[in-house]
Amino acid sequence: MSERSERGPAHKTLEIGMALLIGVFGLVVIFGSLKAGINWGAEGPRAGFFPFYIGAAIVVASAINLWHAQRGDDGRLFAEWGQLRQVMSVVVPTAIYVGSMPFIGLYVGSMVFIAWFMRWLGGYRWLTTIAVSVGMPVLTYLVFERWFLVPLPKGPFEEWLGL
Amino acid sequence: MEELANLFHGFAVALQPYNIMLMIIGITLGVIIGVLPGLGGANGVAILLPLTFSMPPTSAIIMLSCIYWGALFGGAITSILFNIPGEPWSVATTFDGYPMAQQGKPGEALTAAFTSSFVGALFAVIMITLVAPLVAGFALRFGPAEKFAVYFLAFCSFVGLSKEPPFKTIAAMMMGFALAAVGLDSITGQLRLTFGVTELLNGFDFLIAVIGLFGIGEILLTMEEGLAFRGGNAKINLRVVLHTWRELPTYWMTSLRSCLIGCWMGVTPAGATPASFMSYGIAKRLARRGNNFGKGEIEGVIAPETAAHAAGTSALLPMLSLGVPGSPTAAVLLGGLLIWGLQPGPMLFVEQKEFVWGLIASMYLGNLAGLIVVLTCVPVFAAILRVPFGIIAPLILVLCAIGAYSVHNSTFDVMLMLVFGVLGYLLKKCNYPLAPLVLAIVLGDKAEEAFRQSLLGSQGSLGVFFSNGLVSTIMALGLVALFWSAIQEGYSRLRTPMA
Numbered sequence: 001m002s003e004r005s006e007r008g009p010a011h012k013t014l015e016i017g018m019a020l021l022i023g024v025f026g027l028v029v030i031f032g033s034l035k036a037g038i039n040w041g042a043e044g045p046r047a048g049f050f051p052f053y054i055g056a057a058i059v060v061a062s063a064i065n066l067w068h069a070q071r072g073d074d075g076r077l078f079a080e081w082g083q084l085r086q087v088m089s090v091v092v093p094t095a096i097y098v099g100s101m102p103f104i105g106l107y108v109g110s111m112v113f114i115a116w117f118m119r120w121l122g123g124y125r126w127l128t129t130i131a132v133s134v135g136m137p138v139l140t141y142l143v144f145e146r147w148f149l150v151p152l153p154k155g156p157f158e159e160w161l162g163l
Numbered sequence: 164m165e166e167l168a169n170l171f172h173g174f175a176v177a178l179q180p181y182n183i184m185l186m187i188i189g190i191t192l193g194v195i196i197g198v199l200p201g202l203g204g205a206n207g208v209a210i211l212l213p214l215t216f217s218m219p220p221t222s223a224i225i226m227l228s229c230i231y232w233g234a235l236f237g238g239a240i241t242s243i244l245f246n247i248p249g250e251p252w253s254v255a256t257t258f259d260g261y262p263m264a265q266q267g268k269p270g271e272a273l274t275a276a277f278t279s280s281f282v283g284a285l286f287a288v289i290m291i292t293l294v295a296p297l298v299a300g301f302a303l304r305f306g307p308a309e310k311f312a313v314y315f316l317a318f319c320s321f322v323g324l325s326k327e328p329p330f331k332t333i334a335a336m337m338m339g340f341a342l343a344a345v346g347l348d349s350i351t352g353q354l355r356l357t358f359g360v361t362e363l364l365n366g367f368d369f370l371i372a373v374i375g376l377f378g379i380g381e382i383l384l385t386m387e388e389g390l391a392f393r394g395g396n397a398k399i400n401l402r403v404v405l406h407t408w409r410e411l412p413t414y415w416m417t418s419l420r421s422c423l424i425g426c427w428m429g430v431t432p433a434g435a436t437p438a439s440f441m442s443y444g445i446a447k448r449l450a451r452r453g454n455n456f457g458k459g460e461i462e463g464v465i466a467p468e469t470a471a472h473a474a475g476t477s478a479l480l481p482m483l484s485l486g487v488p489g490s491p492t493a494a495v496l497l498g499g500l501l502i503w504g505l506q507p508g509p510m511l512f513v514e515q516k517e518f519v520w521g522l523i524a525s526m527y528l529g530n531l532a533g534l535i536v537v538l539t540c541v542p543v544f545a546a547i548l549r550v551p552f553g554i555i556a557p558l559i560l561v562l563c564a565i566g567a568y569s570v571h572n573s574t575f576d577v578m579l580m581l582v583f584g585v586l587g588y589l590l591k592k593c594n595y596p597l598a599p600l601v602l603a604i605v606l607g608d609k610a611e612e613a614f615r616q617s618l619l620g621s622q623g624s625l626g627v628f629f630s631n632g633l634v635s636t637i638m639a640l641g642l643v644a645l646f647w648s649a650i651q652e653g654y655s656r657l658r659t660p661m662a
Contacts (some may be wrong), residue, residue, distance in 0.1 A: 018593045022334050029341045036355035044619040047348035047355045050611040054340045061334040068328070078592060083387040090386050091585060093306065094379070094560055098581050102574045106565065114557040120569070122553025136558055142566060148214045150569050 010022030011076040015069035019062045089121060100133065103153030107137040168295050173520030176221060178530050185226040186525065191535045191540075193233015198241055204234035204475075205491040205601070206378040207536055209370045210566030212499050220503040221518050225525040227499060228314075231492050232284065232529050235435070235475050236537045238399050239276040239468060240544055242414055244269060244574060252435035252471040255443040259456060259463025266459050270403035278411060279465040283472035284530040286422040287429065288521055292523055296512065297486040303509045307616035308627045312637035314610040315628075316644060317487045321599040323647030326437065328594065335590065336599040342367045342639070343607020350438060350615060362475045362575045370570045371605040372583050373495055376597050378563040379584025382556055384591060404538060407461075414465050417446050421466045425473025442470030476526065483519060486609065491598045494605045496515050517534040 033055055034049030040046065079087075096115040115133035116126045141163070144150045156163065176182065196207035207229050217221035228611035243260035256276060263272035305313075322332045346354040346366030411418075421442040428438035446466035456463045478490040485509040488494040500507050503516055512519055537544070567580035587597060597656040610618040621627035629635045642649065 014589070015593050018595070019334075022338065025338065025341070029344075032356035032358065036353060039349075040623065043351055045615050047353040049228045050614060051341060051344040051356060054337050054344065058334060058341065060336060061330045064330045065328070065334060068330070078173065079387055080568070086386045087383050087588070090383060090556070090560075091581075092582055097560075098574075098577050101564070101568075101577055106568065110561045110564075114561060117557035117560075118553055122551065124553065128554075131610075132554055132558075136561065140561075142318075143187060144565065144569070149217055150213055151572065152565060153568060153574060163206050 008080040011074070011078045012069060012072075014078040016066060019066035019069050023059055023062035023066065026055045026062060029055030029058060031055075061158045090117075093117065101153055103155060105158055106153045107141065108155055108157050110137045110140070166292070169516055169520040170292060170524060171381065172517070173522075173524030174528070176517060176521035177524040179226060182222055182296075182521075182525070183528075183532075185222055186229045186529050187533050187536065189226040189229025190233040190236075190529065190536045193230035193235075193533075194237035194540075194544055195233075195547060196230065196536060197234035197237020198547055199555060199559065200559055202562075203377050203492075204231050205495050206374045206376075206563070206566070207234060207491055207566050208495045208499075209273070210378070212495065212502070212654055213566065213569035215499070216502070220500075220505060221521040223499065224496065224518070224522050225505060226530070227496055228525060229529045230524065231475070232495070232526075232533045234492075235284075236277060236280055236533050237544065238471075239280065240273065240537070240541060242278060243272045243464070244545055246434075252439050252475070253263070253467075254436070255439040255467035255471075256464060258443065259458070259460050262457070262459030263461065263464065268459070270400065271407045271461065272464055273541060274538070275411065275461050276468045277534055278408065279421070279469040279529055280472040281534045282418055283422055283425055283469035283474075283477045284526070286469075287426055287473040287476035288523065288526045288530070290426050290477060291526070295480060295484055295519075295523070298480065298509075300509075304633065307613045307620065309632065309634045309637065311610060311613035311617055312628060312634045312641065313485050313487055313614065314606055315635040316637050317481070317606075318599065318603070318610075319641040319645035321602075323644040325599070326440075327596045329648065331595045332599055333577075335595045335597065336603045339412065339600040339603025339608070340607045342372070343369075343604045344535070344611065347458030349612060362573075367604060368570055368576065369601060370495065370498060371567050371576045371580050372561050372604055373491065373581040373601055374567050374589035375583025376590075376598065376601065377491070378559065378566075379581060380446075380587025380591055380597075382559060383584065383588040386556070387466035410461070411465070414462050417450065417462050417466050420445065420449075420467050421469035422473045425470035426477045428489070428501065430472070431476035435471040435478070438474035439467035439471040443467040447621070476530075479522075479526075483511060483522070483528045484509060488602065488605065491601045494602050498605060505622050506559075511659045528533045534614055 029051055033052035036048030036051070037046035038048040038052040040049075044067060075096055097109050100109055111133045114136060115129050118129045118132060121124070140152070144152055145163075177186075192211065193204070193207070196202045196204065202210075208230050211230060212227065215226060235252070239256050239260070241254040241266050242253040244259050246261040260272045260276060263269065318336055321336060322329050325332050341356075343366065345363055347364065348355055354364070391519070424442045424445065425435075425438045426439065429435070443456075443463065443466050445461055447453050450456065450460070450462050452460055454464070473491070474500070475490065478488065478493040479496070482488040482493045484498050484507075486497065488497045497507055505511060505518065563584075564577050565581060567577045568574060570576060590597060590600075617627045618624075622629075627634075628638050
């Protein structure tokens, strides 16, 4: 498998990681349910009663998935490193875009985000890039705020414009 | 007879100019959603749901359901012209549709696909028209135990019928239930599983999950392949359409069979995707020219498309009459009903006659409008595909963010959406099915409520789920569905004892 030209994390590793992650989530659910109370109270089954069994089912199911995952190794790759880099090149800027939204609002963030994506990932000319990255937020503003009266987050720039 | 009068009243509602306009807008948006990679029916409807908050519920559901029909139609366009299934249920359409297009018969393939979609949907709507009132009458006898049994059946069918490993289906589904449980407990009013985070007070909204899991996750999957995206041309003219229509009736047997498969798979919540594969597989086995399947056989387009649409449409029957959606998109529509203050279930047919029959009438009209729109506008929609992914992808991401934000006007939700997106990418790569996860988030609270109420009535004895004929039958069906793959295996072993 290591002789292959493409390299990347093995599918098996991710499969095991996923099963463990889901298992831990199940444990968290069980823990939270225990805190809420899983027995019968004066008003019948208490708040943690149902989620407790759900958590238990998650743990059991992921234990079986874990067993399946570590048993078979078909040498498949989860993805090549290059592919993962592509994926991360979307995830990271999106995270920044989303994280900055409470501060600079949606419109400015979207302009920068679209422009970044088209210019650096897509390799478009500045003219095309600017046309789309400005046009889309403006269109969004007209459709959402004007036509359908759905308010979207705004930052200092929109305030300055008086929108 | 009363139903017929109701239906005509429904047509009158759906035929108001405002509603017809929404229908056309919905279909067009839906086809665009279906054509674009990364925007599926479920998250497309989820993103556009907030736009309908200011509309009357009947108009809103007409528009949203038309988006759904449009997305079903749109999936076929990309499958046939570019061998890219825009939607999971159109994967089976690529098997014969794309070869047909390559042999210079894209017009025939598209006409066959659209027409069979229409036939499948029409069959399902007629079925809904006839059966819905019966189901509703029947459902009036439902207590909490019966309700829980229906949920049980729905979720067991997922485990038994999906092609993913059963324990992965269970894990995904249970995660959905757990996420639904977070926040205020509806019966005791107690907080649970929030671990002190105030944002989680109201739990996880499934719309956020849908937009993240299906929208962002899909974009990330597409990004793996880079930004390369091929475009192409499509011509369709009246002569080809008429010629194909003349040919289609010879395949009536395939159509009818696919309709039945689709309706069955739609009502039991297996959904459109398995329905299309199953129908394709059976058609391949039974057709006279079955050996030619995969090389551009028109029957290989008719079978999956008919079944996918029949399933997609009939998925709305359990949603309306029992409150159990048959597909993720139906689940989003169900969420819409709840937001507009309509409680799906048997009482909907009694209390909201105008709404229900308006919706059913709009299914007839919406599909007809859809057929006309797609047949006349294929070149336009194909042109959208020529817009490179480098432009489409950031726009879709922004749209997803807008959709996630406007559900509760909360930026926390937008971050949550991204988390769900990465999770969706990983889950999909590891073969965990997403549909049961989403349905569990939607139905989790209701299932739990039914479960606890029935236990309350029986002082904690599980015997309540087998206490009368009705509930025992549903529970037994659920158990059969749960162990369906094991039963099938055992049966085939019995038939070939030496193997």
